[in-house]
Amino acid sequence: MLLINCPYCGEREQEEFSCGGEAHIERPKNPPDLNDDQWADYLFLRQNIKGLQYERWNHSFGCRQWFNVARNTATDDILAVYKMGEKPPVLESNDPITPCGEPAIGSGNFSTLKKS
């Protein structure tokens, strides 16, 4: 269970919130100039980062306000919460240390890539 610190209400349980996906996606300045592939990329393609990701969240069973969350998707650690329109904080990901020296989360696992 995540505890999310709504910037308007304070800390509440995750059940009160809805995730709105990736944050800080900028709408194209002139959509008619885009071809179909570019428009589809804007509408549908989102990053699916394993690690630090900036997301939009809504306190749907509370104040109903939207805000942004910086969350490590691998550990579910919430690193920052900030209001819409504020600049995202520059953060270091808090990826867990791998026990055998494999690359940090998000870069794959060498044990599955080794050839015998």
Ligand SMILES: [Zn+2]
């Ligand atoms: Zn709230």
